[in-house]
Amino acid sequence: MDGLVLYIGNKNYSSWSFRPWIALTAAGIPFEEQLIPFDFEAGNPRFRDISPTGRVPVLHHGALRVWESLSIIEYAGELFPDAGIWPEDVGDRAMARSISMEMLSGFRALRSACPMNIRREKRAIDLPEGVTADVQRIENIWREVRRRSGGPFLFGGFSAADAMYAPVVNRFDVYDLVSSEDTLEYMSAMQAHPAWVAWRDAALQETWIVPEDEA
CATH class of the missing domain: 1.20.1050.10 (Glutathione S-transferase Yfyf (Class Pi); Chain A, domain 2)
Structure with missing residues (x-):
C-alpha cells in the first residue's frame, strides 16, 4: 500500500491543515508531511498542482486525492480502524x-x-x-x-x-x-x-x- 502524504499550509496560520495533521499524529498514523507555505498574496499557485480545489490540506494516497479536513480524518479512520480516531461507543x-x-x-x-x-x-x-x-x-x-x-x-x-x-x-x-x-x-x-x-x-x-x- 502506498504511503499517505499530507499537504499542509503554514503551521502558524493554517487551521484547516492543523485539524487532520493533529488527528493523524495523535492517533499514531504514519504519513509524510509536505508543507507548501502561503507565501503569495492569493495563497500559492502550487496548490493547484496538488489539490482539486487549489487549497490545502489535501491527502494523497497513491493516485487518490482526499481534500477537506474532516474527509481526510474520516478516510484515515477507515484505513486505520484500530487507531481510535473516533470514540469507541x-x-x-x-x-x-x-x-x-x-x-x-x-x-x-x-x-x-x-x-x-x-x-x-x-x-x-x-x-x-x-x-x-x-x-x-x-x-x-x-x-x-x-x-x-x-x-x-x-x-x-x-x-x-x-x-x-x-x-x-x-x-x-x-x-x-x-x-x-x-x-x-x-x-x-x-x-x-x-x-x-x-x-x-x-x-x-x-x-x-x-x-x-x-x-
Whole structure:
C-alpha cells in the first residue's frame, strides 16, 4: 500500500491543515508531511498542482486525492480502524461527528474575526457581532461532552472531535476570549498534548507572515 502524504499550509496560520495533521499524529498514523507555505498574496499557485480545489490540506494516497479536513480524518479512520480516531461507543461517535460537522460549517463570526495565529501575542480585540455567541456555543459543547466523558478531552481520550476544535483552542487563548475554569482546563489538556506541542514548536520557527484573514 502506498504511503499517505499530507499537504499542509503554514503551521502558524493554517487551521484547516492543523485539524487532520493533529488527528493523524495523535492517533499514531504514519504519513509524510509536505508543507507548501502561503507565501503569495492569493495563497500559492502550487496548490493547484496538488489539490482539486487549489487549497490545502489535501491527502494523497497513491493516485487518490482526499481534500477537506474532516474527509481526510474520516478516510484515515477507515484505513486505520484500530487507531481510535473516533470514540469507541456508537453514541459518542455520533455526537463527535455532530459537533465536528458543526465546527466545519459554523462559527464563521469567530473564525473570521479571530484567525488562528500561533505566534500572536495574547491580547483582546473589539469583537464584532456574532463572536460572543459563537464562543458561548463552543464552551457549552465542550462543557456538555466533557461532563459526560469525564475528560480530559472531549470524549475521554483524544479523538477527531478534539482535532476539529484544536484551532479554536488557539483562538480562545491568543484573543483572550474565555475565563471559565472548565474551558481553561480543557485548553490546558489540549496544549499539553505532544502532537499540539510538536505543531506549536514548528509554527514558532516559521518566518512567513501573511495578513490576518480567515484560515
